[in-house]
Amino acid sequence: MSPAPPEPRTFESLVAEAEAAPTEGWDFSWFEGRATEQRPSWGYQRLMGERMAGARAALDIQTGGGEVLAGVPGRPPLCVATEAWPPNVAKATALLHPLGTVVVADPEEPPLPFADGAFDLVVSRHPVKAYFTEIARVLAPGGTYFAQHVGPASCFELVEYFLGRQPDDVRGARHPDLERAEAEAAGLEIVDLRLERLRMDFYDIGAVVHFLRKVIWMVPGFTVDAYRPQLRALHDRIEHDGHFRAHSTRFLIEARKRK
Template identity: 70%
Template structure:
């Protein structure tokens, strides 16, 4: 609830909140997002409990991996590594995951994974920018698993198109799970399961919108408060008069296996 706070105060608050990591607890009471039914982090913890060597790709601030490793206790992989491309997040993840014995490697999201062939029997990722299937297949050992939750097509596009206008069909269809499935299979991987859901989101004040767009920078890539002040002010008035701004996220869950030769 805004408590009749001014547009200027709410925007200033949204700008002041740090954006490092993937902890979304600040949004409590200001924005909501329905969660996928499959419970990715809990399921990842169950798989970590059975893994020998695990890798988390694009770990962000390490929060999801930290939770999953906690669920895996007292079992845990003999070795666990994570990659992250943004240095502030890599530093945050290193500090958070050090006590769990996780090695965090700063690696660009579009670069080859800095690990040897067949190094891992479990590769995880939550919301990778793009899955590089050839690299995932390379670092998995035969019989190994890639288990990941991806962002789906046209996710939160109600908000994106509010600021940017209608998007072309090729943009709206990006991150299509069917296309990603075909790419995984082309890399020699087997799809064990693929599930998809669209989930309701609500933004209860303009501070939540500002912080979300600052944190999830690919939604409106050139976003600044100054550049979009008229749209932000109009949206603030709309929320005050009509209630929460509603959008829908898209998520899909991949359970993928690298075949054993001759099996």
Template identity: 70%
Template sequence: MKEPRPQHSRTFEDLVAEGAAVPTEGWDFSWFEGRATEARPSWVYASSLAERLSHTTAALDIQTGGGEVLDFALRRAAPKTPVLTVASEGWPPNVAKATALLRPHGVAVVASPEDAPLPFADGAFDLVSSRHPVSPHWAEIARLLQPGGTYFAQHVGPRSVFELVEYFLGPLLQEQSAARHPDRERADAEAAGLEIVDVRAERLRMEFYDIAAVVHFLRKVVWMVPGFTVEAYRPRLRALHEQIRTDGPFVAHSTRHLFEARKPDA
């Protein structure tokens, strides 16, 4: 982990302009090094996925983003990679990035909206994976898995980074706070006919060292503050900039849970 970069000599306008200019495609967060930190879950998802891929025949990665996590896992699993690996993604810029990154692995990337059925046969895969899906479609996951197949994923949990969200939006309703709860997802997965193998949850510390990191984060993770733009939130951004300069990094907490489920044998 890199030490925070000193930004106190830079103006609010310079930092905001930088955060607004950084490309947001894919799930590569290397730009944040030295500007923001986030503790990682103990289960080390990408490496755990690699281990499962090494014992898999046909794999599907849902909402793959820019393909970075699947690329890492396939490289780690090599040479014992699945005979067939497919990925899906709904955002066109990410589709292009994932296609370029995953093509050397022989992975086909299918452009598909997040809420649409996927164009694959019933029982086509013995492993379906996803890192931070917007919303798991349990009936579709169950349909795509062959009997005995596994769904293995890392989900965003309830109230993730809500310190930052509520700084901009104010206190949220209790129902909004309860969204993405692992108990609710467990019940939905079981209702779709899946057996729960493992669910583990962790709350992880995050720190934002300058306002550019805040701006880029909210542009990249668009569901945090829907409709976020610098102009719409300039007064709050300026106040947060001064707070960070005076009090040090803005602290928030992400929530993550590991989710493993199995489709019963026929």
């Protein structure tokens, strides 16, 4: 006799599991089998590793838990990472120090705690904001900024489910054309700029809760108690449709400081 199929998970059990899950770092393995996100075609970590291999001094801004930087094959003789959130600082330190990378606890706002022209390579994956004037200041002449940024209206199907339709200026923020203009005004020359819209699927309400607890700027101040009716309705929708679909936007930017 075949075993009985497992009982479906309840709303309360899925939410309780997601609320108990740790949120530090940028390890998204918790979502395996529960949510998927299409990856950009360019392969940021691989390309970053290629640039790291040719650098003498590199800075990774807003490194999170250090997972992306730790995943490249090698780092230059001088490699530094910054991070603002204390749990991530601790996680990045434990991960990156054995690899010869110094982790500096630093607010996300300027100034960066480094001298002018200290690095020939600055990288960042999904910075909250790129302060191009500071990036240009710490880059040596001819140095490169190489990053993957979150683009406009990313995952806004989910954001607007909870917060309602957002103003056009909010939806248009983070557009690559705006960041191109900021970079060029800071004295950087754009070498490459590519934007892609990517599919995201959430397969249970626990994945939604964990995502909003982890990526805290999506729905500021999110708690389960504050949004319980909306979460329960979304749970029912996912149970009926099999998933909740949203779309992320990402853009690759490579810029060079003029000599």
